[in-house]
Amino acid sequence: MDVAIRNHKIAAVEKDIPAAAAGKVIDASRLIVTPGLVDIHTHVYAGTGLRGAYDGDNSVYPDGFTFRSCVTTVADAGSSGWKNFRDFQDRVIDRSKTRVFAFLNIVGAGMDGKHEQDTSEMDPQAAAAMAKKYPDVIVGFKTAHFEGPEWTAVDRALQAGKLAALPIMVDFGVFRPERPYEELVSQKLRPGDISTHNYIDYIPMLDENGKVRPYLLEAQKRGVIFDVGHGGGSFVFNQAVPAIQQGFISNSISTDLHIGSMNAGMKDMTNLMSKFLNMGVPLPGVIERTTWNPAKEIRHEELGSLAVGSIADVAVLRVEKGNYGFVDSLGGRLDGHEKLVCEMTIRDGMILWDLDGLSRIPWQQRTKYVVDPKWDGLLPSRR
Numbered sequence: 001m002d003v004a005i006r007n008h009k010i011a012a013v014e015k016d017i018p019a020a021a022a023g024k025v026i027d028a029s030r031l032i033v034t035p036g037l038v039d040i041h042t043h044v045y046a047g048t049g050l051r052g053a054y055d056g057d058n059s060v061y062p063d064g065f066t067f068r069s070c071v072t073t074v075a076d077a078g079s080s081g082w083k084n085f086r087d088f089q090d091r092v093i094d095r096s097k098t099r100v101f102a103f104l105n106i107v108g109a110g111m112d113g114k115h116e117q118d119t120s121e122m123d124p125q126a127a128a129a130m131a132k133k134y135p136d137v138i139v140g141f142k143t144a145h146f147e148g149p150e151w152t153a154v155d156r157a158l159q160a161g162k163l164a165a166l167p168i169m170v171d172f173g174v175f176r177p178e179r180p181y182e183e184l185v186s187q188k189l190r191p192g193d194i195s196t197h198n199y200i201d202y203i204p205m206l207d208e209n210g211k212v213r214p215y216l217l218e219a220q221k222r223g224v225i226f227d228v229g230h231g232g233g234s235f236v237f238n239q240a241v242p243a244i245q246q247g248f249i250s251n252s253i254s255t256d257l258h259i260g261s262m263n264a265g266m267k268d269m270t271n272l273m274s275k276f277l278n279m280g281v282p283l284p285g286v287i288e289r290t291t292w293n294p295a296k297e298i299r300h301e302e303l304g305s306l307a308v309g310s311i312a313d314v315a316v317l318r319v320e321k322g323n324y325g326f327v328d329s330l331g332g333r334l335d336g337h338e339k340l341v342c343e344m345t346i347r348d349g350m351i352l353w354d355l356d357g358l359s360r361i362p363w364q365q366r367t368k369y370v371v372d373p374k375w376d377g378l379l380p381s382r383r
C-alpha cells in the first residue's frame, strides 16, 4: 500500500496513489511501513541535577534516543510524582520533539530514590487532582521499587486510578511473600492496569515442569496488561523464551529506557523488537505490541495506527539478515538471524529521522539549500 499524509494526518492508505499528486514522494518499497512506535515505559525526566535519581541523572532526554529507533511517542513511567510533575512538564515534556506522556508516581517526589518507601508521600487525592488538571499529558499512575511487606503502595496507586478513572502501572519492587505476585495480577489489578517488567526473573512464571503457570494466562484473559519494561535488570530469556513458546506473550513491548539500560542488553526499541522476532513472535505481532496495543493501553487511539484520519506518525523499518546476538539483563545471549533497523521516523507529518536520506536528492542535483516546513523537521533552518 501507499500511504499519503496531508495536514499532519494520514490522508489515504491505498494501492498506487499517484505520485504526481504529492508534494513529496518517498520510495519505501522493500521496507516495512508502520505507525510510529509507542514506548510506554521510559525515564525521561532529565536535567534536574539530582544524582542517582530517575527524576535526574538516571533519566535521558528523549529526542536523543527515540526517533533513531522509530519511536514517536513515549510515556515516562513515574519518574515524576504529583509534587514535581509541573517541573517535568516545563523542563522536558514541553521542550521535546518526542511526544511525551506521563504515568504519575503515587509518591509525590517521584523516583528521587529517597521517598519511594515513604508511605506518607503516597497521596491518591493529590495524584488524582494533578491527573485531572493535565488530562492531555497524564495517562495513569505508577508505583515502583516498594520494598515493604504491605500492599500500601499498590493500594494507594489503585485508589488514585479509581478517583481519576485511569490505569495504573506496577513495578512490583521487592517480591515479598506477604504480598504474592499472583494476588497482584489475579485480584488487585483491574482490567487495563499494567504489570511492567513482565519477564523479570522474580515472577513465579513456570512450574517445576517448565509450564507457564495458569494464573498468568487467566489474568491476561481478564484484561490485565503485561508489559515488558526491559530496563537494566528486568528481562531474562529463561522466563521469556519458554513463556513465549507457550503463548504467554507481553501485551506491549516497552524499553524502560534509562542510563542503566541504554548501553546494556536493552539498547533501544528496535533491538528489543528484534529480540521478540528472534524468540519467534511474528513481525506483525511485534509491530502490534509496539504500536496499537500500547496506544490503547494509554488510551490514545489517535496514535499507534495508520487508519485514515490518524495523526501522521509513521515508522519505516528494514529487516536485516545476518548473524546477531541479543543480550538479556543477566548476561545471557540469544543468537538470531534477523534484526530491525530504523530507516525513517515521521512525527505529525514531519521527517525527524532519515538514516539513508530516503527523503533527499543526490547532491549533484541540489542547486540550493531548501527546507520545506511542510514536511522537513530534520534540517536546521539557516535563518
Ligand SMILES: [Zn+2]
Pocket: 041, 042, 043, 077, 171, 229, 231, 256
Ligand atoms: Zn522503569
